[in-house]
Amino acid sequence: MAISESDVRHVALLARLALTDEQVRHLTVELSSILDHVSEIQSLDLAGVEPTAHPFPMRNVTRPDVVRPGLSRERALLNAPEAEDGAFVIPRIVGAEEEA
């Protein structure tokens, strides 16, 4: 299963990773070789087999809808790369034109 450099660039965008050209080249080779190995499961006859997402059959777990203490604002912001007035600071999301 060979994948191309353009596949790798597409997946990198999905994964939100800004890769260098060199990383793209390396990953194209490495991912191809790993996919080549794991694609052996595609030859198994799995018709009619149910997929397993979790080792045990589990039902939804609910708890009483009551207020209980959570993370304080101070602690939640403790590791913020940038914070101001009790909030996370992020770059502008709405473009200048859209704003106008």
Next chain:
Amino acid sequence: MAEPRRIVDMTGAQIADAIARKELSAREAAEAALAEIEALEPRVHAFNQVTPELALQAAERIDAMVASGESLPPLAGVPVAIKDNMNLIGTRTTCSSRILENYESVYTCTAVERLLAAGAVPVGKCNMDEFAFGSSTENSAFGPTRNPWDLERVPGGSSGGSAAAVAARMAAVSLGSDTGGSIRQPGALTGTVAVKPTYGRVSRYGLVAFASSLDQIGPFARTVEDAAAVLQAIAGKDPMDATSVDEPVPDYRAGLEAGVEGLRVGLVTDMLEMEGCAGEVRAAVENAARVLADLGAEVGEVELPMSRHGLSAYYVIGPAEASSNLARFDGIRYGHRVKDAEDVLDLYMRSRAEGFGPETIRRVMLGTYALSAGYYEAYYGQAQKTRTLIIREFADAFERFDVLLTPTSPTVAFGIGEKASDPLAMYLSDVYTIPLNLAGLPGISVPVALCSESGLPIGAQIAARHFDEATMFRAAAALERALGLDMTPPLVAERQR
């Protein structure tokens, strides 16, 4: 066991016992562990952070309890090291990643909290493969951990720091996490006892998630008894983890002396015959089977052909879940953020690319690809169905047998750098451990031999039915007693002189 001459050579049980009898103070035990860390850490690098203040505070609390005549918790004063993907207030939780290099824990992991409530004394946070991606601890952003048996070799991974800390006597016990073998494989490579409990046995709350359907926290120790005591302390339902299971936790230490008379042991022959399984590893596991038979176990043979596909299924499911879990590292709320981002997308993409190391990028890419439109069914869907068949195969085997015996790792500890450039060769280190994660089953690695050529430890894996850790411990304890191996690494022997 010979009477230990140094405090750090005492097992957790011996330390707790000596403290209860006032022959040793918790402070002395903590200071001895901290001094051992100071002496050996420059050569081993098992820790990302050493926590003398936390250790001495915890020790003081124990000593105050002793002084006031209060009844002591089971692990009173036992020095414990914690893998650096578990949150503990007062420590950083870095996952050995640049992206979390300065991350301060804002709450405490349930398993850690329970261990400390049981009296354990935290000496530090252990090095690991970044985000637990790896089998050698070489993928740490802060440099590799070295194997106390041979400093030019890896301790295994991803919980290599936790394994090395216990092997080198820098802590009596430690916690690791196991997604595909990350406790058991380093256990085998460092000659320690290492346990992956049943999925759901231990809460994952406060453990930085890798693959949520596979991850499980478990102990390293130098004896089966200590491993059982640690699991005893951390096991059980936790309202903060909906996947933790409300099953009673039996007294794991109660049955350790009961022996294996009549126990049905399945030796997994096709795993032993697998290409890449070293001759000495195979011989050591076959010998372990003979020893169990001599002790009265009914040893039979079994094949697990579907488990051969476990590695492939795992390298789809693990990365797929990891790529989702690691989406949270985006430079917004915590972690590394680039300074000069043009917009939010640029901030995400460059913060992640700068913060993640090569193996993390590889796994996130692999998982994202496997989940992407057009490939989902061929990879993720197929892997989930393979998982179903592996679970069925184990269920069949456990109708005939109470425990299954396999190697833990196909080889002894390999050299630092030896597999670093070949991701696939590295992935094969976990071929025997992965199937248990896929099936949610408990497994323990116990030392069964020292390789005659290299002098390095070899481990055997004992697997049991869901929530039947007690039987697994019983078989492991019988093997440990019968073999009577001296698991003192040369580095430790040098310190003992």
